[in-house]
Structure formats: C-alpha cells, structure tokens
Amino acid sequence: MKEIEVIRADITLLDVDAIVNAANNSLLGGGGVDGAIHRAAGPELLQECERLGGCPTGEARITKGYNLPAHYVIHTVGPVWQNGNCSESELLTSCYRNSFSLLRKHRLSTIAFPAISCGIYGYPPQAACTIAINETKTFLKTEGTSDTHVIFVSFNDTIEQEMRRQLC
Secondary structure (H helix, E strand, O other), X not given: OOEEEEEEOOHHHOOOOEEEEEOOOOOOOOOHHHHHHHHHHOHHHHHHHHHHOOOOOOOEEEEEOOOOOOOEEEEXXXXXXXXXXXXXXXXXXXXXXXXXXXHHHXXXXXXXXXXXXXXXXXXXXXXXXXXXXXXXXXHHHHOOOOOOEEEEEEOOHHHHHHHHHHHO
C-alpha cells in the first residue's frame, strides 16, 4: 500500500496499529487531542504514562492503546511556537522521526497523526504541514514497507486543506 491519506475524523476512533498523541512533557493528559486520547483510552493509559516519567520535547514514547481501537499510542511532544527562534522546526522534525522510529521498532504498519503543535502550541499550519509531509515521504521512501499506511487526521479546514496541498 505505502500511502499517505488525509482525513477529517476523531483520531480516537481509528482502528490502526498506532495513533500519535500530541502530548505535553508530563504525558499525563491535557487539552485537545491529548485529553481526548486519555479519556477514550481509560485510566490504564494514565497509569502507564506515569511510569514513563515524562518525555522531552521532540522525543516519543509508546504505550498500549487500552480502550482505543488502536493497539498503541505513540506520545510525542511537539514544540511551542516561539516565532521560529527556538529550534522549533528541528524539534517538530524530531517528533515525526522518533514516531516513525517506534513504528518501525515495533513492526507496525498503520499510523495516524494529528497536527502536532498546531493547536494550543501555536505552530503555523503551513510550516508544520510541510515538515509532516516531508518527513513522511522520506520515511516511506527509505524505510516504509509495502503495507505502510500513514493517515493525517485534521481537526479543521485549515489543517486539512494545507495537508492536501502539501501532498500535491
């Protein structure tokens, strides 16, 4: 298959190998997609995340999916946008690379990403989508298998349209 898809959906309802959580450094839940994933997965997710001891910005951790249709949750901490002056692009790039590294390490095929850092972290959608699509294309070209399927789940028209534009 080896494809990229953009959809408008609730990421917590997707039956994929892994969904990506745009987490905060504590991994203990929060607002937006992070809170939605924690609520849908149930209290066991919080318990496992507590044992992980947090996650630095740009890195990623993996947990079970618990009550989610997804088997796993890959938690990655995107950068807060600070006008591009604090290594935001490098950190966001690391979020995707580290998420894909966990996908490969655990021999998973299907993964769904939200728009990392585009919510309350304020990352400009065009810049964030460029990084997301470029890193995905690089991964698929160099390490993806024939059954790798990457889904970008948008939460608004701006993100969805920008992701689709980047794919062209």
